[in-house]
Amino acid sequence: MNWGSVYNVHFVIMGCGRLGVSLAVGLEDLGHSVAVIDHNARAFSKLPQSFSGQQVTGTGFERDILRQAGIEEAAGFAAVSSGDNSNIIAARVVRETFGLSNVVARIYDSERAAVYSKMGIDVVVPIPWSTEQAMRKLIAHGPHIEHVDSATGAAVFYVDLHESWYGATVSDVERITGARCAYITRELTALLPQADTVIQDGDELRLIAHMSGAQTVQRICNHPLEEEQR
Numbered sequence: 001m002n003w004g005s006v007y008n009v010h011f012v013i014m015g016c017g018r019l020g021v022s023l024a025v026g027l028e029d030l031g032h033s034v035a036v037i038d039h040n041a042r043a044f045s046k047l048p049q050s051f052s053g054q055q056v057t058g059t060g061f062e063r064d065i066l067r068q069a070g071i072e073e074a075a076g077f078a079a080v081s082s083g084d085n086s087n088i089i090a091a092r093v094v095r096e097t098f099g100l101s102n103v104v105a106r107i108y109d110s111e112r113a114a115v116y117s118k119m120g121i122d123v124v125v126p127i128p129w130s131t132e133q134a135m136r137k138l139i140a141h142g143p144h145i146e147h148v149d150s151a152t153g154a155a156v157f158y159v160d161l162h163e164s165w166y167g168a169t170v171s172d173v174e175r176i177t178g179a180r181c182a183y184i185t186r187e188l189t190a191l192l193p194q195a196d197t198v199i200q201d202g203d204e205l206r207l208i209a210h211m212s213g214a215q216t217v218q219r220i221c222n223h224p225l226e227e228e229q230r
Contacts, residue, residue, distance in 0.1 A: 014060030015081030016043035035069035061090035076102040076138040171195040179209035
């Protein structure tokens with residue numbers, strides 16, 4: 001079955017520091033297109049040679065620069081530069097000028113973070129602010145990455161299931177997706193599943209697979225499960 005690329009979307013990242021680079025690479029590994037903005041062209045040298053996204057030199061809250069980075073087609077925007085003021089301004093421009101609601105801003109000042117959170121800007125005070133946290137906020141419909149082993153690329157994540165998967169077994173999930181089920185959260189309790197454990201409405205499946213395959217697993221789980229696949 002061809003799962004297509006319906007979930008592959010575009011993201012714009014302002015700031016090519018350590019977090020910006022990790023976020024850009026992680027999103028691209030999931031099959032998304034990415035544009036990175038930084039006022040210092042030398043910052044792009046931190047990106048790996050394998051990175052194929054846009055590299056836009058300029059100020060991340062200037063409208064023309066944002067348009068050049070594809071903000072009008074973007075599904076999400078992350079302002080993760082080293083400056084609170086720049087991140088706040090960029091986040092507001094993207095929300096108010098371009099109407100994009102999926103906006104994440106890194107803000108070090110906790111008091112200012114609380115103010116802007118009330119304005120609808122998703123902010124996180126870095127203590128520390130991880131790549132996985134940022135990706136979880138940007139990608140609203142899974143896969144929800146909770147941990148990535150930097151040495152092996154193995155990821156622990158949970159997926160959004162199409163309702164047709166309810167009644168299937170853990171064995172069905174593992175066989176069809178190629179991922180392993182680590183545990184199930186059911187009614188706020190962690191359940192260590194057996195192969196014949198039946199998936200119920202409301203279950204959250206924590207799966208293990210390579211980071212590069214997590215998006216494919218989500219596509220499969222979001223697709224209706226046909227009876228003959230059980």
